[in-house]
Amino acid sequence: MTLYIDKINNYIKCLDNETLNALQNISSTKQYKKGELLLRQDEVCTKSYLLQNGIARKYYLNGAKEITTELYFENDLAVSFDSYSLQQPSREFIEALTDVTVSITHYQAFQDAKAKYTKLLTLDLMFAEYYGIWVENRLFQFHTLTATERYLEILNKSPHIIQSIPLTIIASYLGISLETLSRIRAKI
Amino acid sequence: MTLYIDKINNYIKCLDNETLNALQNISSTKQYKKGELLLRQDEVCTKSYLLQNGIARKYYLNGAKEITTELYFENDLAVSFDSYSLQQPSREFIEALTDVTVSITHYQAFQDAKAKYTKLLTLDLMFAEYYGIWVENRLFQFHTLTATERYLEILNKSPHIIQSIPLTIIASYLGISLETLSRIRAKI
C-alpha cells in the first residue's frame, strides 16, 4: 500500500509546471491548534486537507462512543470521503490531534481544475483508488484478524501510531474497548 | 447510494457517440455457467465484468471459510478492486451463482481508451468513488450494527438478496456463522 502512496507522490512530482501551478493557485495554507475541528459532523466536506505537519484523525460518534476511522500524518490527505465525493453532510469529524499545518483545496475549485487539466483528473482517480483499497483492506483485517493481531499489525507496520497517539484513540481505531487494548498490551 | 449508481448510469447514458463507441469496441460478451469462476485467487484481475443478467459474488478464503465480500446483480460491475487497480494478484474469487452473461472489458484497453476519451476517465473516477463509499459504508455497518440489525438492513433494503441467494452465502456476506443467521431468522 505504501507503494501506492509512492506512486501518487511520484506522479505529483512529475507533473508539468502548468498543472502544478493550477493546483498551487487553488490551494492555501492554514494552521489549526490541537483539539480544533477541521470538519464537523453534518457539515459538507467542501475542502480537502493535505497535512504538512502534525497529526489529525477522522472519527464518528456511535451513540456516545467515538470511533476513529483514519489517522493522518505528514503528507496524508484528509477528507470525509463520502461527504466530499457526494457533497453531502458528513457523519465524520476531522480533528487536529496536535497543532497542524494543512494545505487546503476547495472542492469546487478542484472540480474546475480537473476539467481543464486532465492530469488532475488522473490524480483524483489515483486518490480514490488508493482510499478504496485502503478501506477494503481495513475491512479485510477486521474480518480476518483478532484484536491482538490487529494491534500487532499496527505495532509492526505503523509504530509511529503507537508512539504518538493516546490509547483511547488507538483503541477506537482498532475497534476495541480501551480496557481490552490495555489487556492486550499487558500480555505482550 | 443507489443515487450514485443512478448518477453513473445517467452519465453513461449521456455519453457522446464517439466515447460510447470507443467503449463498445473494447468490450465483448461472454457467458458463464452457475458455479464457474470468472476470477481466481492469485490471478491478476485484468478484466472488468459488467453483469448483463444472472447473479455473481466475490469472496475470499479465510482458512477453510469463505467470506463473501460483494454480491452482483444485473448492471453491477464486478472486479477485484485492488487487484484490478494495482494489477497485482487477487486474494478474491469471483463466482457465478447462477448462469450469467457479462460484458467484459480488458484493463489495458480501458487504460488506453481513458487516455483518449477524458469522459471515460471521469467514469472510472465515478466507479472508484462509488466503490470506496460503498466499502466505507459496509465497514461502518459492521462497527455500528449487530448481526440482527445487519440482517434486517438487507431484508429491508435488498430483499432480492434474501430471496435469490443461499443462506450460507448470505451468512458469509453478513460476517456471521450460518447457525447464527438461522437463529436470527427464527426469532423474527
Added chain:
DNA sequence: AACGAAATTTGACTTAGGTCAAATAATGAG
C-alpha cells in the same frame, strides 16, 4: 412417489471481547 445429497435448524457449550467500577499511574498548570 422415493431416495440421497445438500441446505437449514436446533441444542449444548465455549470464547473473545464488552461493560462497569475501582485502583493506579502520569502529566501539566500553578
Added chain:
DNA sequence: CTCATTATTTGACCTAAGTCAAATTTCGTT
C-alpha cells in the same frame, strides 16, 4: 514540587456470536 486532572490498568462479571454435533427439511433425480 504538588495537587488536580487525565490516562491507563486491573478485577469481576456479562453477552453476542462462534463451534461442534446432531436433527430436520428441502430438492433434484430417478
